[in-house]
Amino acid sequence: MGNKQxxxxxxxxxxxxxxxxxxxxxxxxxxxxxxxxxxxxVPMDYKRxxxxxxxxQLIVNMPELKENPFKERIVQAFSEDGExxxxxxxxxxxxxxxxxxxxxxxxxxxxxxxxxxxxxxFICKSDLEQTLNKLTKEELTEEEVTLVCEKVIDEAxxxxxxxxxxxxxxxxxxxxxxxxxxxxxxx
Amino acid sequence: MEDSQNLRRRLPQxxxxxxxxxxxxxxSPEGLGNNQQVLLRAMPCSMQEKRLLRQLNASTGRExxxxxxxxxxxxxxYRQFQEGFRNLTRICQLWKASLDxxxxxxxxxxxxxxxxxxxxxFINFLAVLLITGFILLPVTVSYDTTIFLKGPGAGLECxxxxxxxxxxxxxxxxxDIFTGEGYLEHSYLFYGAYNVKQDNNRLYSVHLAYLLSIxxxxxxxxxxxxxxxVTSLVQWLMRRCEFKPCNSARIFTEWDFCIQSPEVATLKQxxxxxxxxxxxxxxxxxxxxxxxxxxxxxxxxxxxxxxxGVILLLMAAAFYCIxxxxxxxxxxxxSLSVVNQYLPPVVISIVNVFLPFLFHALVQLxxxxxxxxxxxxxxxxxxxxxxxxxxxxxxxxxxxLCAGSINAPQCQPCGYNKLYQCWETHxxxxxxxxxxxxxxxxxxxxxxxxxxxxxxxxxxxxALARWLGKEEFLVPHNVLDIVAAQTVIWTGIFFCPLLPLxxxxxxxxxxxxxxxxxxxxxxxxxxxxxxSHSKFLFQTMLLLGLFLACTSLGYVIxxxxxxxxxxxxxxYSTPWQVLPKAMxxxxxxxxxxxxxxxxxxxxxxxxxxxxxxxxxYISQAQANRQVIERLKxxxxxxxxxxxxxxxxxxxxxVHLP
Numbered sequence: 001m002g003n004k005q006x007x008x009x010x011x012x013x014x015x016x017x018x019x020x021x022x023x024x025x026x027x028x029x030x031x032x033x034x035x036x037x038x039x040x041x042v043p044m045d046y047k048r049x050x051x052x053x054x055x056x057q058l059i060v061n062m063p064e065l066k067e068n069p070f071k072e073r074i075v076q077a078f079s080e081d082g083e084x085x086x087x088x089x090x091x092x093x094x095x096x097x098x099x100x101x102x103x104x105x106x107x108x109x110x111x112x113x114x115x116x117x118x119x120x121x122f123i124c125k126s127d128l129e130q131t132l133n134k135l136t137k138e139e140l141t142e143e144e145v146t147l148v149c150e151k152v153i154d155e156a157x158x159x160x161x162x163x164x165x166x167x168x169x170x171x172x173x174x175x176x177x178x179x180x181x182x183x184x185x186x187x
Numbered sequence: 188m189e190d191s192q193n194l195r196r197r198l199p200q201x202x203x204x205x206x207x208x209x210x211x212x213x214x215s216p217e218g219l220g221n222n223q224q225v226l227l228r229a230m231p232c233s234m235q236e237k238r239l240l241r242q243l244n245a246s247t248g249r250e251x252x253x254x255x256x257x258x259x260x261x262x263x264x265y266r267q268f269q270e271g272f273r274n275l276t277r278i279c280q281l282w283k284a285s286l287d288x289x290x291x292x293x294x295x296x297x298x299x300x301x302x303x304x305x306x307x308x309f310i311n312f313l314a315v316l317l318i319t320g321f322i323l324l325p326v327t328v329s330y331d332t333t334i335f336l337k338g339p340g341a342g343l344e345c346x347x348x349x350x351x352x353x354x355x356x357x358x359x360x361x362x363d364i365f366t367g368e369g370y371l372e373h374s375y376l377f378y379g380a381y382n383v384k385q386d387n388n389r390l391y392s393v394h395l396a397y398l399l400s401i402x403x404x405x406x407x408x409x410x411x412x413x414x415x416x417v418t419s420l421v422q423w424l425m426r427r428c429e430f431k432p433c434n435s436a437r438i439f440t441e442w443d444f445c446i447q448s449p450e451v452a453t454l455k456q457x458x459x460x461x462x463x464x465x466x467x468x469x470x471x472x473x474x475x476x477x478x479x480x481x482x483x484x485x486x487x488x489x490x491x492x493x494x495x496g497v498i499l500l501l502m503a504a505a506f507y508c509i510x511x512x513x514x515x516x517x518x519x520x521x522s523l524s525v526v527n528q529y530l531p532p533v534v535i536s537i538v539n540v541f542l543p544f545l546f547h548a549l550v551q552l553x554x555x556x557x558x559x560x561x562x563x564x565x566x567x568x569x570x571x572x573x574x575x576x577x578x579x580x581x582x583x584x585x586x587x588l589c590a591g592s593i594n595a596p597q598c599q600p601c602g603y604n605k606l607y608q609c610w611e612t613h614x615x616x617x618x619x620x621x622x623x624x625x626x627x628x629x630x631x632x633x634x635x636x637x638x639x640x641x642x643x644x645x646x647x648x649x650a651l652a653r654w655l656g657k658e659e660f661l662v663p664h665n666v667l668d669i670v671a672a673q674t675v676i677w678t679g680i681f682f683c684p685l686l687p688l689x690x691x692x693x694x695x696x697x698x699x700x701x702x703x704x705x706x707x708x709x710x711x712x713x714x715x716x717x718x719s720h721s722k723f724l725f726q727t728m729l730l731l732g733l734f735l736a737c738t739s740l741g742y743v744i745x746x747x748x749x750x751x752x753x754x755x756x757x758x759y760s761t762p763w764q765v766l767p768k769a770m771x772x773x774x775x776x777x778x779x780x781x782x783x784x785x786x787x788x789x790x791x792x793x794x795x796x797x798x799x800x801x802x803x804y805i806s807q808a809q810a811n812r813q814v815i816e817r818l819k820x821x822x823x824x825x826x827x828x829x830x831x832x833x834x835x836x837x838x839x840x841v842h843l844p
Contacts, residue, residue, distance in 0.1 A: 014263070019228055019237040023270050067452035068444060080233055089234030096228070098444065109231040115439060132438060136460045148463060151470075152435035158819065159826035167822075169439075176436040181295050182443045186287065 007031055009047050020096035027092065033187065034091050037062065046088065056084030059091075064185050069134040070114055074098075077113040098185040107183050108170045115169075124163040125149050281305060285702060291445055293660070293705065299721045300662045301698065307673055308694045310411070314404055314680060314687035321400040322684060325393055326381055345601040348379075348608035348752035362525050365623065367616040367683075376619070376685045379612035379753035394755045394765045398744070401681055405737055408677070412730050419723040437462065469556055487554055494549050501545060502571060505538040506578045513582040531617070532624035535575050543568050543664070565663050569728055572671050573735055580678065580739050583617060588747050602748030609753040611682045618679025618686060625672045626693040633700045637708035660709040665701070666725050669694075674732030678739055 005028055008016070016027045035042045037058045043050055056075050065071040075084045078094040086094070096102065097110050113119075117127045128149040132140065140148070156164055156172040164172075173179050227237055282305055290298040352369050363369035373380055383393045441459050446452050479487075512534040516527055546567045550560045584590045587610050589598035597605050607613045637658050643651075676690040745763045749756035756762045770778065783789060 015238050015241060017263075017266070018241060019234060021228055023266075025270075063447050067446050067449055069442065069456075078233075080235070089238075093234040103229050106229050106231055111439065128438075135438060135442060135456065136463065137456055139460055140463065144463070144467060147467060148435070148438070152438065155435045159823055161826060172436045173439065176440040178295075179436075179440040182440055182445075185444045186291070 007044060007046050012046070012049075016092060020092055021099050021101045022092070022096055030092055030095060030187065031088065033062075034088050042088070051087065053079075053085040053087045054091075056086075059084070059086055064187055069137075070131075073114045073117065077110060082119070095185065095187050098183065100184055100186070104174070104180055105170075107180070108173050109166070111173065111179075111183055112166050112169045122163045122165055123169060125153065128152055281308070282698065285698075289702065289705065291447055292451060295443065296721065297660055297662055297705065299725070300660075300665055301702070303666060303725050304669065304694055304698050304701075306415075307669060308691060308698075310408055310673070311676065311687040311690040311694065313407070314676075315685075315691060317400050317404050318680075318684045318687070321396045322381070322393065323375060325391055325396065326383060327375075344605055345608070345750075346752045347605075348750075365525050365620070366528050367619040372612060372616070376683060377612040377615045378682050378684065378755075379609040379615075379750075381684075381755050382753060382757075383755055385758060392765075392769060395769050397684075397755055398762055398765050401684075401740075402744075404680070405677065405733070405740070409730075409733060409737075412726050412733065416723065416726045416730065419726065465557060472556060491553050494553055498546065498549065498567065501542060502574070505542060505571070505575060508534050508538065509575060509578055510582050513579060513586065517583070517586045529620060529624060531579055532621045535579060536624070536628055538575055539568075539572055542571055546571075565724075568664065568667060569731070572667055573674070573731055576671060576674060577735055577739075580735075583614065584739070584742075587613060588743075590742075601751065603750065607750075609750045611750055611754055615679055615682030615686075618675055619683055619689070621675045622672060622679070622686060622689055622693065625668065625675070626697070629668075629693075629697050629700060633704045633708075637704050641708040658704075658709050660705055662721065663724070667728065669697070670725070670728045670732050673729065674736050677733060677736035681740055681743065 007028065008031075013024050013027060016022065017024060020027070022030065031046070034054070035044065038054055041054065042052055056072065056079075059065065059075050060071040065074065068074065072084065074094065075086060076082060078090045078097075079086050080090060097106055112123070115127060115131055116123055117130045118124070129145055132145050132148060153162065153164065156168050158168050158171065159165065227241060230237055230240075232240075282301070286298055286301055286305070289301055350373055352373065355363070355369050360369055363371055367377070371377070375381070381393070381397070385394065438459075441462070443455065446455060509531065512530040516530045518527075543564065546564050550564050550567075553560070553563075555563065581590075586604065587607050588603050589595060603610050640658055672693070673690070676686050679686045743762070745761055748760060749762055751757050756765065759765060759768075770781070773781075
């Protein structure tokens with residue numbers, strides 16, 4: 001399978017193998033998925049590293065992401081420009097971090113980025129409220145949302161600044177053993 | 188050099204990055220080698236940056252010795268080899284596609300049940316391999332097994348075992364499949380068929396192999412389960428959080444990113460909403476609890492005591508029913524119908540279906556939080572199931588082995604109840620019946636209860652249909668069923684060596700039956716079972732089952748007189764005697780070493796050493812806990828210091844001209 005493909009050079013495939021948690025076969029399969037999102041925009045020949053990015057709307061309609069309440073944030077967190085336009089590199093990167101074999105620390109870093117809605121490197125109260133509303137599709141009342149957010153900050157904030165920095169978030173995540181199995185997309 | 192400086196300025200300002208080991212490359216010598224490969228893919232930067240870093244480190248600057256290049260090449264080759272190997276050994280990925288499908292639709296909680304089924308399949312498969320390799324093959328290949336042995340000093344009453352099956356009718360032959368009599372009774376399925384003459388000249392002693400392979404297999408199971416418990420125990424201990432309870436992490440870890448179907452997504456969102464509501468209600472409950480008066484507390488405790496007493500009474504009543512069923516089924520076996528013979532498994536199943544309903548109703552009165560209610564009911568069900576099995580074994584032993592009534596008239600001549608001339612085969616038959624019955628129950632539940640329930644819910648709108656609804660797949664109770672079945676297999680392995688084969692087949696079929704039930708007849712449960720502490724729970728249940736099996740087996744091997752007209756151990760007073768007899772043939776030096784190793788002094792010294800090691804570990808754990816507390820306080824202080832300094836700086840800057 002490895003010597004017959006014409007999409008990437010061997011050197012490129014090696015680079016992808018070193019930089020992600022995927023094998024050669026999986027990378028080729030990912031390219032297939034990327035291509036079928038927009039067959040007229042994505043070239044089949046990637047040997048010269050073409051600069052093609054797909055808009056967010058195409059990516060969030062993928063079956064793996066469609067039902068996820070955080071799909072826009074996920075795509076934005078992995079895009080270079082922060083707007084949600086993913087090149088193939090970013091696409092592979094995204095699924096590599098969300099794959100089964102990625103370590104907990106790496107996933108925690110990106111989870112933090114995803115849940116940080118205002119991208120100020122802190123998960124503040126408004127970020128928490130937005131997370132909660134997306135999770136429950138805004139079915140909780142305002143006081144309940146406030147109560148839960150206050151409880152989260154109370155339990156997780158270690159340095160008493162009223163918001164969650166990355167160390168607080170990572171510490172909280174390390175006590176939740178479900179994290180590795182839920183923060184995982186199979187593709 | 189310039190590029191890497193540029194790169195560092197462009198990377199996001201996470202603290203973690205500046206302390207990431209990859210950036211310590213300047214200080215550490217060339218030995219990164221394949222570590223570099225490993226760290227690169229775990230770096231939190233975009234793909235472009237990672238490829239740039241890779242290029243930088245491959246081409247410029249550092250002196251990469253040929254040793255490092257060789258290591259890198261070797262690592263890459265190893266990964267290719269792993270990929271090829273994995274393609275070849277797809278057999279170990281048994282059911283992988285099905286497991287993925289189940290996880291995608293129903294979540295990791297229900298998938299953990301099927302994962303557990305796969306684990307049990309492999310455990311039984313191991314038993315089949317060991318028994319076939321060490322016992323069955325040697326016996327069939329090289330021994331003459333038609334010799335009927337006569338033990339020393341045995342009267343005629345103990346040698347009255349007939350192997351004649353010619354007078355059985357066709358109808359009886361059909362029934363024999365269910366009861367293990369007739370043709371099956373004298374086949375290699377049961378202990379009674381392994382009649383091998385004791386021959387000291389042969390190198391391979393089948394008697395020793397039989398005993399040691401079974402004991403070795405049970406020990407291997409114990410180690411395997413223990414290893415799985417320890418890995419999940421470590422996680423559970425970390426979760427126990429001596430610091431602050433961290434239930435709030437759930438809002439970040441609850442959503443399963445694997446969900447693809449809209450119905451499951453809606454259901455998940457509902458369950459998250461319910462969980463949060465329950466949490467808020469729990470908070471209010473806790474506040475109310477603080478305000479309970481002494482009188483209310485004593486009332487509550489008395490009520491709890493009463494309920495536990497009622498539960499004990501119910502269990503005692505259940506055990507009495509099992510006792511009666513055992514007595515009825517153990518009457519003169521030749522004239523019993525199939526239904527009568529299956530009475531104990533039927534009664535045990537009925538008990539284990541109805542009593543949990545009562546437990547569930549009673550626990551509502553105890554005034555606990557919903558989580559505690561669920562856990563308490565589960566613990567009670569586990570105790571009920573395993574102790575009903577234990578009681579059945581006890582009553583059986585009392586009847587067949589004369590445990591406790593050795594002076595009764597039917598027990599005197601042979602050392603066991605002379606009605607059962609080949610009692611091991613008889614006990615093996617009971618275990619066979621239980622295993623067969625548990626498989627039949629699985630089938631019956633799937634087709635006779637779940638299917639009609641689904642059809643009723645789908646096509647009728649009467650009040651009953653709406654109340655019943657579609658069945659919910661309750662993971663803990665299903666797991667309890669298969670743990671009980673596995674306990675029976677482990678207990679029966681000595682009397683019915685091919686029982687694990689039956690177990691393998693039944694587990695294989697159960698997987699597909701349960702999968703069918705799940706997809707066709709069940710709705711995802713609103714009370715989504717957490718995958719994290721389920722592994723610990725399942726393995727603990729299995730360990731308890733293993734202990735039960737080992738206890739009964741230990742009693743049989745060390746204290747019961749084997750039957751005389753059949754089997755491998757007819758000439759020994761207990762099966763355990765094979766070992767000392769075999770060891771007496773060893774050279775003197777080996778015997779001397781063995782004597783030393785089992786002497787009291789050596790065991791005492793070993794115990795002392797182990798206690799010492801344990802003390803070291805415990806004190807280290809306590810010291811670590813204190814260090815963690817100290818560091819926590821230090822971290823909060825650091826941030827406060829930082830803000831103090833900022834304020835000071837700001838006030839100085841204001842005063843500058």
